[in-house]
Amino acid sequence: MLKVGVIGASGYSGEQLLKLLLAHPRVTLAAVTSRSQAGKPLSQVVPFLRGQDRGLAFVDSDAAALAASDIDLFFLALPHGAAAEFAKALVPAGKRVIDLSADFRIADLATYEKYYGNHHAPELLPGARFVLPELAPPSWKTEAKLIAAPGCYPTSILTPLLPLVRAGNIISLKHIVANSYSGVSGAGKKAQEMYLYVERAESIKAYGLVKHRHLAEIEEQLSLGAGGSPIAIQFNPHLAPMRRGIATTITVPAAPGATIDALYAEWKSVYDGRPFVQILPTGETPDTAHVTGTNRVDMSAVLDERTGNFVITSVVDNLVKGASGQAVQIMNLWCGFDETAGLV
Amino acid sequence: MLKVGVIGASGYSGEQLLKLLLAHPRVTLAAVTSRSQAGKPLSQVVPFLRGQDRGLAFVDSDAAALAASDIDLFFLALPHGAAAEFAKALVPAGKRVIDLSADFRIADLATYEKYYGNHHAPELLPGARFVLPELAPPSWKTEAKLIAAPGCYPTSILTPLLPLVRAGNIISLKHIVANSYSGVSGAGKKAQEMYLYVERAESIKAYGLVKHRHLAEIEEQLSLGAGGSPIAIQFNPHLAPMRRGIATTITVPAAPGATIDALYAEWKSVYDGRPFVQILPTGETPDTAHVTGTNRVDMSAVLDERTGNFVITSVVDNLVKGASGQAVQIMNLWCGFDETAGLV
Amino acid sequence: MLKVGVIGASGYSGEQLLKLLLAHPRVTLAAVTSRSQAGKPLSQVVPFLRGQDRGLAFVDSDAAALAASDIDLFFLALPHGAAAEFAKALVPAGKRVIDLSADFRIADLATYEKYYGNHHAPELLPGARFVLPELAPPSWKTEAKLIAAPGCYPTSILTPLLPLVRAGNIISLKHIVANSYSGVSGAGKKAQEMYLYVERAESIKAYGLVKHRHLAEIEEQLSLGAGGSPIAIQFNPHLAPMRRGIATTITVPAAPGATIDALYAEWKSVYDGRPFVQILPTGETPDTAHVTGTNRVDMSAVLDERTGNFVITSVVDNLVKGASGQAVQIMNLWCGFDETAGLV
Amino acid sequence: MLKVGVIGASGYSGEQLLKLLLAHPRVTLAAVTSRSQAGKPLSQVVPFLRGQDRGLAFVDSDAAALAASDIDLFFLALPHGAAAEFAKALVPAGKRVIDLSADFRIADLATYEKYYGNHHAPELLPGARFVLPELAPPSWKTEAKLIAAPGCYPTSILTPLLPLVRAGNIISLKHIVANSYSGVSGAGKKAQEMYLYVERAESIKAYGLVKHRHLAEIEEQLSLGAGGSPIAIQFNPHLAPMRRGIATTITVPAAPGATIDALYAEWKSVYDGRPFVQILPTGETPDTAHVTGTNRVDMSAVLDERTGNFVITSVVDNLVKGASGQAVQIMNLWCGFDETAGLV
Structure with missing residues (x-):
């Protein structure tokens, strides 16, 4: 059993992560920290866990002590800035670190600082990898010391869009419009x-119009996918009356001659056999309620012959594939477990 | 007091219309028809009206009898097709008719038939007017025999967009993307x-991707606003977990040199003093919950300097400004009442 | 037009009161105070009121200035304690005051202090009246200087129950159990x-188990209705996932020989012709959604032959009949307006 | 791996059962039947299962073929009446059967027929057992051929109440009032x-006032717990605006001299160490949202000194502990698996 710790587990993503890790067949949850909740049993703060918390209590966060512990892997469920501080202690100590914050999602320091202010550990950026597991170059598993798990909006946008950008001949790189609707837990x-x-x-x-922070990682990834030519998209985030879930609808002009079949063929070449990306037939549309509690992206596309646009729709659970589930999926792959261990 | 009748009042729009008319200071509700509910007191079918229905019961729909009655004005809250059948009896009898269905919203017969099939009363089209009260040429009040009240999605899209199309130098007429999210009563x-x-x-x-029926009236109105040059937009409708409300977000490239001030100036020139269109400052965004039960459109816009797009957001209550409230507003103006009588 | 003021209008009851008063045909809203929102236009704090606030802004609360103004009637939408402080200034100045807080709901000072702590204006208690308009002895209209509008839970419980207690021979006065489920705005x-x-x-x-504050007024009123013999009920309040509404279900043993017809006859003798109490036939049950936005209590009862209990169900909108609407109804009756003016 | 089948899996309980069984570590889902959905892949009907249905499709229900198959255990997720028909074929063939319908929940045939009409397989009643796993006499595991899983409301009521009835000296057996609020999936x-x-x-x-069908099993179990003396309770079911969950609040007079400590001691003697019953301290109250997706009952009690009543609150997920999760728990115990296998 792998010994894991969760740093900063009192928010909604942290709660979800605790649920997943306590039920995971290959890991032992060895430490859970929270400055504000230290001393309380997990189930007092997260009543969902009554009867399941194995007697664990929140402990205060002491980076040095954690670095010296026998815990193998840490999840950072902290605000940006605070995450970098912990990474600074844990990575040099040889710990595997999966960060759910924005601190290591953006390779370009200047871009990071434009959106988030000063970076607290820029020296770790070269060893960090942004890992959307289905799309990251496979070398991350051996190269990385520190993994940045993507954000919720970026996951819902990049999963359908990045393969099409990479393909080069399916969509226009201009006039990309992504409207996203997020449950309130976001x-x-x-x-x-x-x-x-x-x-x-x-x-x-x-x-958050017109410059939501998640644009930084979305556009950096898309631009990398386009061979470095900068891509700017219109990203319009919204709050919707749900607890969980993100529904994203992307409108993008089809490239000259591109067909809906070509789009689907590209998706299938990337995602066939991947358990957590489900492609619906053109004409069907995904539904946030169908992925609640799962680590899936459900998505589909349709070509509007009148306008020449593809309309692409995707849904995720913002707390699972959009945060904690994806972090567990990353751990599974990084540590050689079955990709779906502890996830649905 | 004006005597009014409601034909086909058992759906959600019909219920809302009954609420508004029963509380309206200038009208007497003289007849309410419903094939399926005939014989039942209003408040048995619409429990909201308990104690307020003045002893009225639903009656069966008999077009000839209604045409011969002393009722002055009829609202048609029927499916398309059925509405045209009633209009055929009532308009020639000299009754004022306000139709909430699609039957007379589209001036071009061929377009109507492409989206809705055979028209049941094409002979009435020349005398009919599509009236979004803030935008229709004022002559409608004297010319029209039959008014088509706009649909819910079209109201949320045309109110912010049509003035900009008419202005000619503020927005591009290409790459217009409208995403709308509707409560389930829609x-x-x-x-x-x-x-x-x-x-x-x-x-x-x-x-309803990619050819929702409301596109017919949206694009006809926009094209007329552009002096006849055809405009096609990307319209992406969605269902959202609310009882009521539509939130629309429109992305459209700014015309060369157009500024956010120019956009607001155009809006203000059209809407200043109009009680049911409220323009929020750039940077604020409207909220469906703030217009529930009102006849308002709340809207705002922002210019994204990075993409060169305007992002325009608008909200309506689909059952009020998107249906029954707008029909009452039309009646108020047509009959010389205060525009806001019986409405908030 | 009656000049009215609202003291402390920034909460949910205050917002609802502003909506009702701005649309009321017989009053002019002359002052709206809020310590926290002073200086802001009404519609900035209550966006529902956009376009309807007649240019009014919140002003700071100055009891002496308000007492010296030409405003005829004040609504106090303040926490208990604070309400008494304003009443102390306004009542002696000859203003009519309708208080939505608990300060003057309880005639017995010792009971008040057991539930709420020190009373800030006990000298006003003799001139104050607890007015549930359908049940208060009619003399209140001439005697009172200060009206306490009942709470939301008490309205939902007393409306069905108090007439039965008064009747004496319909229900047991023991083993009364009231379960109430309130929307979150409560x-x-x-x-x-x-x-x-x-x-x-x-x-x-x-x-709030087992001693919710509203018990004080519920039990005092029931005990007075029983001729002074003290009545204690089991009152179990709950939070439910709604914005508005209270659903109350009361179980009470039938008195020996009492029938469902006797219960209905009693209700009808009290409520026939009262627009805001709607009695449903036995076997039907009321629904919170049917009274949202109305000033009604809908209620019904059934006799369980197996247990010998009556099961009584009632619903109200906690912000209307449970607070602001009832306050307006009180004003209407006190000032000689139509009881339903400005209300549905 | 145990081979299991699910008969009639297209409702909400059936969907939940499929989720649990597909993720269960000890069983193979070998057949899933649905008359209305035969031929369709599971994930087409239950989109939550996309990517997880292992290629399974619904098949038509053929009792004889199922009886002849190598499947070890069947879950019946059918309406009452239909369930008995399948049990008639499967039980004599030696199959283990866990029935989620009412058909075998009531030992007394006359009572069954009073609430549900003719019984289709009364000959199976003697071999059937009503199994609320924490409360059923342990002999069921060896004696039973056919298990009736309790209903959702009964689980929420019997779990806290039955031990107190059995104890004899803690609560009154009269004036028991249970109010339950169920999510719409119920x-x-x-x-x-x-x-x-x-x-x-x-x-x-x-x-469903005043004679909901679930009363039959609730009162039979309570009466058995009281040594055969008949108990009648007031059971008031309600619909609440949630997808899932039941919140039950029970008011019952304390027996003379009974204390809250005695009540808790009794509960602890029955439930200590049972993973799926969590007892909260007096003064805290359980929340439906905290048990969503779990197989737990969370419950607590408080003594109201003023009235002499205990107020007991319990919550369950109606589709898990109230239906499918409990059925899996029964299977786990019956087949010697860990009680918590596949459940949280």
Whole structure:
């Protein structure tokens, strides 16, 4: 059994990660830290875990002690900035680290700092890898010391879009429009008026226009996929009255002569046999409710002959494939476990 | 007091219309028909109306009898096709008719038939007017015999977009992408599995891609606004887990040199003083929950300097400004009442 | 037009009150105070009111200035304690005051202090009246200087129950069990973790067991109805995943020989002709969704022959009949307006 | 690996059962039948299962063929009546059968027929056992040929209440009132107007008063627990705006001298060490959202000194501990697997 630790586990992604790790057949959850909840049993803070927390309690976060422990792999479920601080202690100590924050998602330091401010551990960037498991070059498993798990919006956008950008002859690289609708857990567990039940029920609204932070990793990945030529997309995030789930709808002009069959052929060449990407036939559309609790991306596309656009739709559970499930999938692959261990 | 009748009032739009008319200070609700509910008191079918239905019951629909009655104005809350049949009896009898169906929204017969099949009363089309009250040429009040109230999606799209198309120098007429998210009442009161609570809660999904029927009236109006040059837009409708409301987000390239100030100036020139269109400052975004039960469109826009696109967001209550409230607003203006009578 | 003011209007009840008063045909809203929102236009804080706020802004609360103003009637939408402070300034100045807090709901000072702590204006209690309009002795209209509008739970419980207690021969006064389920707005607009969307969706839980504050007024009123013999009931409040609404289910043993017809006859003798109490036939059950936005109580009862219990169900909108609508109804009756003015 | 089959798997309980069995470490899902869905892949009907259905398709239900197959154990997820028909074929063939319908939950034939009409296989009743695993006498594992899994409401009521009835000196056996609030999936996947999203959102209403079918098994079990003296309770079921979950609140007079400590001691003597019953401290209350997807009952109690009543609250996921999860738990125990295998 692999010994794992979770640093900063009191938010919604952290809770989901605890659920997945406590039920995982190949790991032992050895430490769970939270500055604000230290001393409390897991199930007191995460009542879903009643009867399942094996007596574990939150402990305070002490980077040096964790670096000196016998824990093999750490998940960082911290805000950006704080994550880098822990990585600085753990990576040099030889620990495997999977970071759920933005700190190591962006290879280009200047881009990071434009969106997030000062980087707390730029020296770790060369050894870090952004790993969307279905799309990252396989060398990451041996090269990386530190893995950045992608964000929720980026996962829902890159999974359908990046293979098409890479293919080169299927879609236009201009006029890409991605509208995403996220369940409220995407905002984190924040006691703010705008996230109250009464405010969010029956409510859809756009927010974060026009420069949401997730653009940084989306556009860097797309640009890399296009051989380095910079791609800018229109990304419009929204809040929707759901607890979980992201529904993304992408409109992009088809490349001259490109067909819906060509698009599907490209997708299938990349995703056939991958358990966590499910491609629906053209004409069907995915549904956030069908992926709740799963690590899947469900997606489909249709060609609008009138406009010449492809309309691509994808759904994920923001807390699973969009965060903690993907982190577990990364661990599974990195550590040689079955890719689907502990996941559905 | 104006005597009004509602034909086909047992769906969600019909219910909303009954609420508005029963509380309206200038009208007497004189007849309410429903084939399926004939004989039942209004409040038995629409329990919201308990204590308010003034003893009214649904009656069966008899077009000839209604045409011979002393009722001044009829609202048709029927499926397309059925609406035209009633209009054929009522309009020649000199009744004012406001139709909430699609039958008279599209001036071009061929376009109508491409989306909806055979038209049941094409002879009435020349006398009919599509009236989005804030945008229709004012002559409709005297010319029209028959008013087509716009659909819910078209109202949410045309209100922000049509003035910009008409202006000519603010937006591109290509690459217009409109994503709309509708509450479930938009689908009508249909006992189908896909509209069950358990299926729709926590669920967002696209549907009707890529040729939703509302495109017919949206594109006809936009094309007329562009002086006749045909405009095709990408319209992506979705179902969202709300009872009511439509949130529309439109991405459109700015015309060369166009600024956000120019866009707002155009909007203000059209909408200043109009009670039911509220323009939010750039940077704020409207929220479906804020217009529930109102006849308003709330909208705003932002210019994305990175992409050169305007991102425009608008919200309506699909059953009020998107259907019954707008029909009442049309009646108010047509009959010389205060525009806001009986509406908020 | 009556000049009215609202003190402390930034919570959910206050918002609802503003909506009702701005649309009321007989009143002019002359002042709206809020310490936290002073200086902001109403519609900035309550976006529902965009286009309807007549240029009004929140002002800071200055009791002396309000007492000296030409405003005729004040609504206090404040926490208990704070309400008494304003009443102390306004009542002696001859203003009519309708208080939505608990400060003057309980005639017995000792009971008040057991549930709420020190009373800030006990000298006003003799002139105050607890007015559930359908049940209060009619003399209140001339005697009272200060009206306490009942709470939301008490309205849902007392409306069906108090007439039966008064009748004396229909129900047992022991073993009364009232379970109530409230929408989240009942908790007020509090930025606390437990009221977040993600926490409350898909969640029902009991709270406030076993001594919720509303018991004080419920039991005092029931005991007065029983001629002074003290009545204690089991009151179990719960939070339910709705924005609004209270559903109450009361189980109470039938008195020996009492029939369902006797119960209905009693209800009808009290409520016939009252627009805001709607009695459903035995066997039907009311639904919170049917009273949303209305000032109604819908209610029904059934006799369980197996157990000898009556099961009584009632529903209200906690923000309307349970708070602001009832306050407007009280104003209507107090000032000689039509009871239903501005209400549905 | 145990070979199992599911008969009638197209409803919500059936879907949940498929999820659990496909992920279960000790069983092979060998056959899944549905008359209405025969021929379709599982994941076409249950999109949650995309990528996980191992190529399985629904087959038509042929009792004789199933009896002759090499499948070891069958789950019946059928309406009552239909379940008995299948049991008649499978039990004599030596198959283990776990029935999720009401057909074998009630030992007394006359009671069954009063609530459900004619029994289709009364000859199987003597060999059948009603098994709430934490409360059934352990002999069921060897004696039974056919297990009736309890209903959702009964599980939420009997788990806290039956031990107290059995104890004899803790609660009164009169004046027991149980109010239950169920998510909409409890009604099954029925395309009826009353279960539409628009009807059920923001809606709580009582239904099935005063003789819900689940009373039959609740009262039979309680009466057996009381040594045969008949117990009648007031059971008030309600629909609540959730997909899943049941929240039950029970009010019962304390027996003379009984304390909250005595109640907790009794509970602990029965449930200590049982993974699927979690007892919360007095003063805390359970929450449906905390057990969603789990096989747990969370429960607590408080003594109201004012009324002399215990107020007991419990929550379950109606589709898991209230149906399919409990059926899997029964299988686990019956077949000698770990009780928690495949469950959380």
